[in-house]
Amino acid sequence: MAVQALSAAATANSPLTQANAQPLAGGTTLIDLMKLDVMRPAAIVDINPLDQRWSAIDPGGENLRLGALAKMSDVAAHDEIQRHYPVIANSLKLAASAQLRNMATLGGNVMQRTRCSYFRDVSYRNCNKRSPGSGCAAMDGVNRMHAVLGTSDQCIATYPGDFAQALIALDATVEVTGRSGIRRLPFAELHKAPGSTPEIETTLQSGELISAFVIPGRWPRSVYLKARDRQSYEFALSSAAVALDVQDGTIRDARIALGGVATVPWRARETEALLKGQKFDDGLAQRAADAAFADAKGRQHNSFKIALGKRVVARALQQAVTMEI
Amino acid sequence: MTAAAPEPKANMGRPVPRYDAVVKVTGRATYGSDMPLDNPAYAFLVTSAIARGRIDGFDLAGANRVRGVIDIVTHENAPKLKESKLFSNGGYAGTTIQPLKSADISHDGEIIAVVIAESYEAAREAANRVKVSYAAATPSATFDSPGTTTAAAKGQSSQFKEDPKVGDFAKGFNEAEVKLTASYDTPTQHHNPMELFSTSCAWMGDNLVIYEPSQYVYGLKNGVAEQLGIDADKVRVVNPYVGGGFGSRGSMTPRTAIIAGIAKRLNRPIKLVPTRDQGFTIATYRAETRHEIKLGASRDGKLVALRHEGAEVSSRADPYCVGGTKTTTRLYACPNVDSLVSIVRADRNTPGFMRSPPEVPYLFALESAMDELAVKLNMDPVELRRINDTTNEPIGGKPYTSRSLMACFDEAAKAFGWAQRSAAPKSMSDGDWLIGYGCAATCYPTQMAPAAARVRLQRDGRTRVEIAGHEIGTGAYTILAQTAAERLGVPLEKVAVFVGDSDLPPGPVAGGSNSTASTCSAVMMVCDQVRQRLLKAVMPNKSLTDKAKETIGLGQTPATKAAKSSEAIDLEKAFDALGTGLIEEYGEWKPEGAPMDSLRAMHAGHARLVGGASMKDKIAYAFGAEFVEVRINRFTHEIRAPRLVGAFAAGRIMNPRTARSQLMGGLIWGMSSALLEATEIDQRTARYVNDNFADYLVPVNADVPGVEVILLSEQDDHINPAGAKGLGELANVGTNAAICNAIYHATGQRIRKLPVRLENIEV
Numbered sequence A: 001m002a003v004q005a006l007s008a009a010a011t012a013n014s015p016l017t018q019a020n021a022q023p024l025a026g027g028t029t030l031i032d033l034m035k036l037d038v039m040r041p042a043a044i045v046d047i048n049p050l051d052q053r054w055s056a057i058d059p060g061g062e063n064l065r066l067g068a069l070a071k072m073s074d075v076a077a078h079d080e081i082q083r084h085y086p087v088i089a090n091s092l093k094l095a096a097s098a099q100l101r102n103m104a105t106l107g108g109n110v111m112q113r114t115r116c117s118y119f120r121d122v123s124y125r126n127c128n129k130r131s132p133g134s135g136c137a138a139m140d141g142v143n144r145m146h147a148v149l150g151t152s153d154q155c156i157a158t159y160p161g162d163f164a165q166a167l168i169a170l171d172a173t174v175e176v177t178g179r180s181g182i183r184r185l186p187f188a189e190l191h192k193a194p195g196s197t198p199e200i201e202t203t204l205q206s207g208e209l210i211s212a213f214v215i216p217g218r219w220p221r222s223v224y225l226k227a228r229d230r231q232s233y234e235f236a237l238s239s240a241a242v243a244l245d246v247q248d249g250t251i252r253d254a255r256i257a258l259g260g261v262a263t264v265p266w267r268a269r270e271t272e273a274l275l276k277g278q279k280f281d282d283g284l285a286q287r288a289a290d291a292a293f294a295d296a297k298g299r300q301h302n303s304f305k306i307a308l309g310k311r312v313v314a315r316a317l318q319q320a321v322t323m324e325i
Numbered sequence B: 001m002t003a004a005a006p007e008p009k010a011n012m013g014r015p016v017p018r019y020d021a022v023v024k025v026t027g028r029a030t031y032g033s034d035m036p037l038d039n040p041a042y043a044f045l046v047t048s049a050i051a052r053g054r055i056d057g058f059d060l061a062g063a064n065r066v067r068g069v070i071d072i073v074t075h076e077n078a079p080k081l082k083e084s085k086l087f088s089n090g091g092y093a094g095t096t097i098q099p100l101k102s103a104d105i106s107h108d109g110e111i112i113a114v115v116i117a118e119s120y121e122a123a124r125e126a127a128n129r130v131k132v133s134y135a136a137a138t139p140s141a142t143f144d145s146p147g148t149t150t151a152a153a154k155g156q157s158s159q160f161k162e163d164p165k166v167g168d169f170a171k172g173f174n175e176a177e178v179k180l181t182a183s184y185d186t187p188t189q190h191h192n193p194m195e196l197f198s199t200s201c202a203w204m205g206d207n208l209v210i211y212e213p214s215q216y217v218y219g220l221k222n223g224v225a226e227q228l229g230i231d232a233d234k235v236r237v238v239n240p241y242v243g244g245g246f247g248s249r250g251s252m253t254p255r256t257a258i259i260a261g262i263a264k265r266l267n268r269p270i271k272l273v274p275t276r277d278q279g280f281t282i283a284t285y286r287a288e289t290r291h292e293i294k295l296g297a298s299r300d301g302k303l304v305a306l307r308h309e310g311a312e313v314s315s316r317a318d319p320y321c322v323g324g325t326k327t328t329t330r331l332y333a334c335p336n337v338d339s340l341v342s343i344v345r346a347d348r349n350t351p352g353f354m355r356s357p358p359e360v361p362y363l364f365a366l367e368s369a370m371d372e373l374a375v376k377l378n379m380d381p382v383e384l385r386r387i388n389d390t391t392n393e394p395i396g397g398k399p400y401t402s403r404s405l406m407a408c409f410d411e412a413a414k415a416f417g418w419a420q421r422s423a424a425p426k427s428m429s430d431g432d433w434l435i436g437y438g439c440a441a442t443c444y445p446t447q448m449a450p451a452a453a454r455v456r457l458q459r460d461g462r463t464r465v466e467i468a469g470h471e472i473g474t475g476a477y478t479i480l481a482q483t484a485a486e487r488l489g490v491p492l493e494k495v496a497v498f499v500g501d502s503d504l505p506p507g508p509v510a511g512g513s514n515s516t517a518s519t520c521s522a523v524m525m526v527c528d529q530v531r532q533r534l535l536k537a538v539m540p541n542k543s544l545t546d547k548a549k550e551t552i553g554l555g556q557t558p559a560t561k562a563a564k565s566s567e568a569i570d571l572e573k574a575f576d577a578l579g580t581g582l583i584e585e586y587g588e589w590k591p592e593g594a595p596m597d598s599l600r601a602m603h604a605g606h607a608r609l610v611g612g613a614s615m616k617d618k619i620a621y622a623f624g625a626e627f628v629e630v631r632i633n634r635f636t637h638e639i640r641a642p643r644l645v646g647a648f649a650a651g652r653i654m655n656p657r658t659a660r661s662q663l664m665g666g667l668i669w670g671m672s673s674a675l676l677e678a679t680e681i682d683q684r685t686a687r688y689v690n691d692n693f694a695d696y697l698v699p700v701n702a703d704v705p706g707v708e709v710i711l712l713s714e715q716d717d718h719i720n721p722a723g724a725k726g727l728g729e730l731a732n733v734g735t736n737a738a739i740c741n742a743i744y745h746a747t748g749q750r751i752r753k754l755p756v757r758l759e760n761i762e763v
């Protein structure tokens, strides 16, 4: 298969509009899944030649703008992002490995696919996400890594990334470039919970590319806490992106998103509502954390994620409240 | 000296850098699949998606349409191969399950087709397009699965010889003042050496060359010849470097003869590089085990009764069994001992050796139980070991040839800071982290096998050492070069070493940690033959007494006892007197107590290991003590092991640098085994689920910030001429228990099932 290059996205005859064309950014998800025969694109379109604005990191002004082709490592190392958006810098720094972060882009990162072992091994027949209607091998199989929030009876696969939690917590907007130009939507509307169509993961249309992420405001009091089996280079068992606006011990505003436990980047709105306007103490942290998992459903091997997730949220809140800014 | 090159103590060689350091770090070391082949075709395996049943049929239309496909081999058209017997049954194979023989499938991931194409990519693409229809039957996955059968190991496995017992366990246990009964579980684990299970086969007329990572080139050569029905002399196995073995390459797998057969039929060299996940099912693995330990002790800590019952999973076809009770029943003084090992058969591929096969699971159980007993006795666990230390093993009363267990405990305890431990569980912490200290004993049998070597010496001191040993990353090249240099008294730089080629004189399997002792003993012996010829030349009239043979060396760098020469030989004079330009000597070394037929067996690719607990009048083990610090996060329950300290004594240390690397790697693997590694099995389908490096976790650098290895000086004149005890499999034995013991100390929670993960912690 020939790799086609893309140098302008908003054109009517973009090669991306071919049936089953896949954009290629860093390739760290796409090429892996092609080798595993999980993804079989009819055409690959290299989007790296797109102009420099696609990889720009622009922290100026009221909004932070991150180009979709910016590398994870460049964003994580950026001074102003570390200062004003620690949750973004840390969600990236704690992800994957140095080598992968040097290759991988932000756009590719939010589009990465689940790590469900049954999805990634085509010798398992039953995977609704890979072949709709075939069943779900994970439901009663080895499901320690699987989701407890946002699941359906069709799919319980975890959304594996870290950075998306930071975006969702910070009310980011995603800028999408298609044939007919640019449209914007809340990042929270990009990913779709599995429901009865786990094969549809996002609301992107054919030919559309993510061009940038725009984050309003600054969130210096923010943390990303990630619990995992090893100290580095491992996906989250549970993570929390927390951003707070605290004055005199009272929480004026709170943004919380959960990773490792849900089928999509998960906004914990109940938790945020409980916190707003309250004086912070450990009891409040506990109640707020419990609220985040009120609807959680565990399976044979992953039920521990409910208790773990609560502790992670509570601890992340404590860290955010006490951090020096 | 640096940490990587520890200062040698008494009875240690010099910490010279690795012989192969430069080629390795510059990427020039040629591993099996790097070997150039003339116009090769590429093979890609198709493996079964069911664990039990039959293949109903193939649809190969899509695969055959892929450009570059040459052939697709299935059971319907596979080359006919002769059966292979299990290594423990007089054969060479690690499994008797022979794929491509019929439509039957007996485990997950069995080879069911081989696609041959002009490129790797085409072969893979076509393999992905092979459609298989199965008639699946319900498989039995593991312990407790319906359909498994259980029977005592003794009697069904020629590998497992005895259930050691002595005294009257029932009485001893009944009357004991303090009693402990506890059960322990270890998981399925896979070796995952970095180098994949590749095989390249090239025929030149009737002669076959195989490039394959192997820990036993003579075994593989003879085994493949047997399966192909050809003379073993027509087969040559070459692998100057092996990218890790850990036991996975000790016995023959079915893939080699299959690829050789296809290469013959197509009259073209074939290169196979299987995927990481195929490695989980086309080779062997460490099967899951279960244990029940009963300990009875007096109030003052003396063991009065010990029972170890173990169960292990194997395949339907083969009774593989590690049976570590031969070690655990002999480690401590105890008058009443009993044991039993059984094998549970399931629909799985046949398990096999994995670094310290018996000791890893069995000592995890015993050394955890010893810690539990220490808690019951309110005693320091180190002191409990001291009280039960012994110079003679309790089953047959045979003396240990040397035993530095308590010296290791004392050294490691000091380096670790064990005295700073507050004994009560949950009593130490640092911010968000609970801290636990734990320790355990480690040991591994000292084993030897027959080995042959050829040594050539030239007038200018250039020396060539040839032995079909194996460089699996342990430092074989380096210590063989050192041994020859020291023995002959020539400069190290002048010694060239050749291993990993079955055209060289036979060496033993690189397994059971016997390589150093065996190959160095053989090379020393042959170097002595060279020296004798030189001596005869310069002192033709002197009758050489044994004393003189011992004390006259060639000068230069005397290090071993024998080479400490009072009279150095002038090489040039000696060669002139001999009137020759080169001396070549060949010799076969046989360890004490090796069976009569063992040299013949050596040439036929059967390694007859002797030593450990199986010797007539003595018992030989290497010992060590391991201390770990674990930290458990109060909030996330994440478990980390920032400090691993081990002290080890293993007879003569040939090279403290390579020894340290082995032991350090062992400690890290031990930690990995305790906290990370487990192959997950889908209970419904008896299939491995996390069969890749993203899901089968091993530690990254951030997980092992502090590893300290202490080498103790030990001299043992009762084991082998080299005076060396194997240490490659010594360090990863004790770590599982040490970590669980530390977790108990940190949390008050006793965890008896590996690996320990954050969901197992309740604090």
Ligand SMILES: Cc1cc2nc3c(=O)[nH]c(=O)nc-3n(C[C@H](O)[C@H](O)[C@H](O)COP(=O)(O)OP(=O)(O)OC[C@H]3O[C@@H](n4cnc5c(N)ncnc54)[C@H](O)[C@@H]3O)c2cc1C
Pocket (backbone or CB within 6 Å): A022, A023, A024, A025, A026, A027, A028, A029, A030, A031, A032, A068, A069, A094, A095, A096, A097, A100, A103, A104, A105, A106, A107, A108, A109, A110, A111, A112, A160, A161, A162, A163, A208, A209, A210, A211, A233, A234, A235, A236, B694
């Ligand atoms: C071993 C391993 C460990 C990892 N650990 C972590 C971890 O701990 N945390 C974590 O967050 N991630 C982890 N990752 C995932 C990694 O971060 C992603 O693979 C990476 O971010 C993907 O970026 P990429 O540019 O390489 O994407 P690509 O592989 O190029 O693309 C990924 C997908 O997105 C599509 N795509 C790419 N760019 C765009 C765009 N602009 N618009 C629309 N679609 C697009 C592609 O078509 C493709 O389908 C890990 C990956 C590996 C292999």
Ligand code: SF4
Pocket (backbone or CB within 6 Å): A114, A116, A117, A118, A119, A126, A127, A128, A129, A130, A135, A136, A137, A138, A139, A154, A155, A156, A157, A198
């Ligand atoms: S959880 Fe989803 S991705 Fe995994 S097997 Fe089930 S359907 Fe497929």
